[in-house]
Amino acid sequence: MFRLIDFLAAFFGLLFLWPILLIVVVIGLFDTGSPVFIQTRVGKNKQPFKLIKFRTMSVDTKSVASHLASNASITKLGAFLRKTKIDELPQLINVLKGDMSLVGPRPNLFNQEELIAERDKLGVYDVLPGVTGLAQVQNIDMSTPKLLAETDKKMIDSLTLKDYFKYILMTATGSGSGDAVKP
Template identity: 50%
Template sequence: MTRAVDLAFAFAVAVFFWWLLLLIWAVVRLESKGPGIFAQERVGRNGHPFTCYKFRTMKAGTAHLGTHEVSASSVTRLGQILRKLKLDELPQIINIFRNEISLIGPRPCLPVQTQLVEARRRLGVLTLKPGISGLAQVNGIDMSDPEKLAQWDARYKALQSLLLDLKIIIATALGSGNGDRVAK
C-alpha cells in the first residue's frame, strides 16, 4: 500500500468519522473501568518497537498476552461487537499518521511472541511495515500458529501489489477471516 493511500484513508476516517471515534471511546469508558484507548508495544518494521493504539476490548487488568492466549471471558460485551465489526482497529489511524504501520501488511505482534518474531525475521517479513489487516488475516490465519502466520506474511511479501492490497481491503470490509481469536 502506498503512503498516499494510507494517509488518505487515515485522513478520511479522522474527518468523516471523528464522531464515531468519540462515541466508541465514550461507550468503552462507560461500559467498564479503564481507558477508552488501549496502548500496547508491538514489533514494527525492522523489528523496531512502537506503541499500537486500539479501542480497549478487554477488561482492565487483563494480561498483556497474545489475543489467542487470553480467555474469552476477558473480552467485554462491547469488545466482542467492536472486534466483530473491526472497529477496535480504528485508533490505529494514529499509527498510520506516525508512519509506523500501513493499512495493509503483516499484523504487528507483541515482543513476547518471540517465535513469530524470529520466523518473520528468518523469512524477511520484518522488512515490511506492519498493517491493520493482512493476507493471513483474511485467510483465517491468526497468531496461534506462528510459523504458518509467518509463511503467509512471506507470501504477502512475495506477491505484494496495489491490486492485492485492494483485494485484502475488500475482503476485510466484507468480514473475511477470523481476526485475532481469543481462547475459549
C-alpha cells in the same frame, strides 16, 4: 505509492469517522473506564511502536497475544467492536504517523519469541506492519507462527495494488475473524 495511499486513507478515514470514534470512547468509558488501549508492538526493522486500539478486554487482562487470552476477558462492548472490527479504527493514527500500513503483517508483541524468529528468518520485519493482510482474511492468526510468517512473506512478495485494496475490502466486509481468543 502505498505510503501515499495509506496516508490519504488514514487522514480521510479519521476525518469522516471521528463521530464513531467519539461515540466508542464515550461508551467505552462506561464499559471499562479506559476505552483506548495502547500496547508496545514490534514494528518495521523490529523497532518498537505504540499500537492504538479500542479496548475490547477488561483492564486487568494480562498483556499476551489474543490467542492466549481468555474469552471471559472480552467485554460486551469489546465483542461488538471485534465483530465489526471497529476496535481497529484507532490504528489509522498509527498509519497516519507512519508506524503502520493499512496492509501488511499484523504487528506482534515482543514476548512472541517463536513468531519473531519465524518472521525474522523470512525478512517479514523489512516492511511496515499492517492493520490487515492476507493472513487476516484467511483466518491465520498468531497461534500458528510458522504458517503466519510464511503467509506474511507470500503477501509481501506478491502484493499488488489490486491485492492491497482487495484485503482492505475483504476485511471491511467481514472476511477474517480477527485474532482468535481461547474459549
